[in-house]
Amino acid sequence: MSAAETTTAKAPAVRHAPPPGPGAGPTAGQQSGRQDGGRRGPGTGVPWLLLAPCLTVLVLVLGYPLVRLVALSFQKFGQPQLWGFQEAENVGLENFTRILGDGEFWAVVLRTVVFAGGAVILTMVLGMLIALLLQRVSPWVKALISIVLVASWGMPIIVATAIFKWLFDADYGVLNWLIDKLPGVEMIGHNWFASGPQGLAVIMLLVVWGAVPFVVITLSAGLTQVPKELEEAARLDGAGAWGVFRFVTLPILKPIIVMLTTLSVIWDMGVFPQVYVMRNGHPEPEFQVLTTYSFDKAFVVNDYGTGSAIALVTVFLLLGAVAVYMRQMLKIGEVE
Template sequence: MTTQLAPTVTDAASGGSARSAPPVRRRRSRTPWVLLLPAFIMLAVFIGWPLVQLIVMSFQKFGREQIFGKPPLFVGLENYARVLSDPEFWTVLARSVVLCVVSVAATMILGVLIAVLMTKLRAVMRTAVSVALLLAWAMPALTATIVWGWIFDTQYGLVNWVLTRVTGQDWTGHSWLIDPVSFFTVAAIIITWGAVPFVAFTVYAGLTQVPDEVLEAAALDGAGGLQRFRLVVFPYLRSILTVLLILQIIWDLRVFAQIYALQTVGGVRADTNTIGVYIYSVSMASGDLGAGGAISVILVVIMLALSAYYIRSMLKEDRA
């Protein structure tokens, strides 16, 4: 019995020599683009167009007169020159960066520690901790700031009452918001308290994906708890921690509600402005929307520069 092979394509002019068929081009499916189209439209309408308007406004003289209909005047880089030559801008920016570094460091450390703790708890205690974190996370920033303002209240605050009982000195009447250092200490506590739940839940979700077999093998090899976390767990969480770190830097650098509410309660605005409140003060209180737009664009550029590492890493992973 002979087996008949499939005939090959031959070229009569070349005496029957075989030639290969042209490669088949695969048509890329348009389904992913169709599914992403609504998201692109939403981003373009609610983020892209306002950002374009903000950039245009930063090159214009735009004040209260322009709000009521007077055409804006194009001034080029004048707004940027005024902002970058203003010592107050650099003071506020440095103050915001310091607050951001302290808040982000505290948030990341506490969030990781709570996530590790949740992996060691039993179901009932883990549920109780999760509910407490959810309540802290669900509370609006303004509401949380008001509650913490009561805790640090001058006359009836819990902190002053506890310090009076513990130290034996009378802390009644002590204001935590007049001095800039204590003001930003309170602000860092409020910001960290509201941001820790997100970090804790995200890291806990990542910890549940670490294989138990790998941890058991490391323990059998004599690795301690810190060594297991550094050598085994951390590589699994590196990408998650990178995203969390960048998000926390962006969120804490442009914090507004907590600082503005504390200033309303009793802080000295001139000594406690951060970049978010400073933009609001320049734009709304002073009526100089052009300068406010320039500061906002500078802040966006800073955030993009901070996110460049993560964006570069994402592109490398996609190409790989």
């Protein structure tokens, strides 16, 4: 017998087990892997430990005011209760019943929704147009426009409001002077705030002017992630500029657009200083939005319970916008 035959004879036969059928249970290795994967390592609590300071600050800064707001909305709370002459009286849903049955409140809600909707649409359209424009200009022009956008974005709201008050001033406004130069148009002395729609349109422009830079910068960053190969393939298939934007650019930017739209709705629904300062601290009834209306009820009429109820309704409206945002983001995550 040769050496090779001897080695073959001594070697044990290796039997290959057939692959498990569809009804077979997990192997020992798989069970071990599942058991190991189910165990929590020693660093599981580290993220929560790192988040603890931030969560504590949020609870202290936002939690207590929100709890106090909810408590006041169910109470009769005015000047006597504020100064301690009388105890706060629980009135249940009386404050909510009063405001929900008031036609003035619903007029303010409608005005706020229209104002916020117009501001959001104008902000997103202008932001998208400017972001697309920045992709087609020379680098130095893009840098110049970006500097201007950041400067306008960083301008304090009070300063921006003062500038807009000067631009639209009836006697010394630059806009009236420029429009008056058009043939057949007389705008000197025109008061933009004589009517609610015109005045709110001016305030809407102020809000849009402050919000557009953030939208442009965010969308510009998103446009850099659009693959050029997809755009070229769409053009080769015969798609024009609108087709490329609709079928290539827009789907890729959808998560960013949803996020920006939701944030814009939340910010524009909560507009306060622009309206308050533009109307010199005393917004007329046709200029009232939910935030200023709640402020007037609480600190002008000294009905803190009703003011808190209006503020709480505003919070629920904003939570509705947040719920829509979360639903859209979950849908996008499922598709991906």
